[in-house]
Amino acid sequence: MDQPLSVLIVEDIPDDAELMAMRLEEEGFNLKWQRVETENEFIAALENAPDLILADWTLPRFSGMQALELLNKRNLRIPFILVSGSIGEEAAINALHRGASDYILKDRSKRLGQAVRRTLDSKRYLQEKEQAETELKKRLTELESLYFISTALRNANTSIELLNILLDETLKALSTDAGAIWYFDQSDNKLCIAVARGWFLSLQENCLKPNEGIVGKVFASGKPHITSEYACDKQAITKILPELPKGWGGACLPIYSADSVVGVIDISVPLPREINPEEYKLLNSICEMAGIAVQRISLFEELQASEADLASAYDETIRGWADALELRDHETEGHSERVTELTITLARKMGIPEDKIVNIYRGSLLHDIGKMGVSDTILLKPGPLTDREWETMHHHPLYAYEMLAPIAYLKPALIIPYCHHEKYDGTGYPRGLKGEEIPLEARIFAVVDVFDALISDRPYRLAWSRKDALDHIKKESGTHFDPQVVALFLELINDNKKFT
DSSP, rough: OOEEEEEEESSHHHHHHHHHHHHHHHTTTTEEEEEEEHHHHHHHHHHEEEEEEEOBBBBBOBBHHHHHHHHTTOOOOOEEEEEEEEEHHHHHHHHHHHHHOEEEEEEEEEGGHHHHHHHHHHEEEEEHHHHHHHHHHHHHHHHHHHHHHHHHHHSSSSHHHHHHHHHHHHHHHHTTEEEEEEETTTTTTTEEEEEGGGGGGGSSSSEEEETSSHHHHHHOOOOOOSSSSSSTTTTGGGGGGGSSSSSEEEEEEEEEEETTTEEEEEEEEEEOOOOOHHHHHHHHHHHHHHHHHHHHHHHHHHHHHHHHHHHHHHHHHHHHHHHHHHHHHHHGHHHHHHHHHHHHHHHTTTTOOOOHHHHHHHHHHHTGGGGGGSSSSHHTSSSSSOOHHHHHHTTHHHHHHHHHHOGGGGGGTTHHHHHTTTTTTSSOSSOOOOOGSHHHHHHHHHHHHHHHHSSSSTTTBOOOOOOOOOHHHHHTBTTTTHHHHHHHHHHHHHHOGOOO
């Protein structure tokens, strides 16, 4: 099927514009195009949000550079290709520095279709990369919020200190400024606001009975309630309605401690925004930790259990990231789990302390997390990569560092994602570390990773035999790999049938 494409052509000669359109149609594009030749016409045409702009370098009343500057001033990221019969090399380079995607000479217009396809592929890659980075940063932000709240629960000295941190971090994670935590006072049989932010601070009716109003019903039933707008919600009690501001919705969730509800967390967002499913899931996780903060029963035991549960949740999330990466490339399915198990076994054989094993586990699972920043067109390419594509692939350890470094609990696990492509002789990447400059964990993982990759099918080759793979490991000892690691690896493989 022809690829639909909306093109704005800045050209004063109609025949030249027709030729450009014809070249793109010859390339297989389903074209919808418009020709303009003045600044006013160009600005008006931008309202239609074209997919691509083709511009002549010089026109009687306008120019390609002026068009490019207008795009930059409006911060419009529309692919822009200069098509001219007179542009010089210096001018073309200047245009590229200012944001042009490419340039084509009119007497070589047959290359236009290829240039356009290349430009659109580049745009698509950047969009996919930005989307992947945005999603990953969002997940990392959520995870960091949970980690910070858990740390606060362990370190705060008073309940009110805990609740203030809990509410502030919850509001920060959901990018809103209105919320409250209601705590149940058994002696008075009432739910009262313990901490509040935003419009909740102005509520005069700050205590409710169980089953009274939205908060009371959530407490009594133990079931969450999402409201499109508090001021219009039928479950809100009459006496509090005049105090509820219009234009605010939100969610109320019960806070459990053990098997009983001890309070309610009430988070509000301004309309037309609504609490989305991911935010709702995050609130549920926060409420689980909030139960410890408000109840304070058996603090030490509760905090230990919370820390273990949170660590398990972190590891489940890490496994989810690893699985998500492998879903992009079915040829590597199971790779992360296999190399993780073998790396941990080899690390223990080399005497790595047990307190470091958990970081090796996480680092092994996340060793290719940086490939989230590499487009599918490169990652899933069924043949050899070009030099430029290899250059992009070589950035994935740096992408991993940028993604994971802000998360405090993952910093000790960064060694493997960041350093597993370093080589013992110093010819690896990204930093060219040599010998024992490379952390031992990364030197161990490098051997396991290459071995598993060689004995597995890839889009561009069939799996090697076990013998050929082991011969390669031996051959690269002292160049790619640490000789000491290789020796123990071969011993492990030969002695343990599980890994044969």
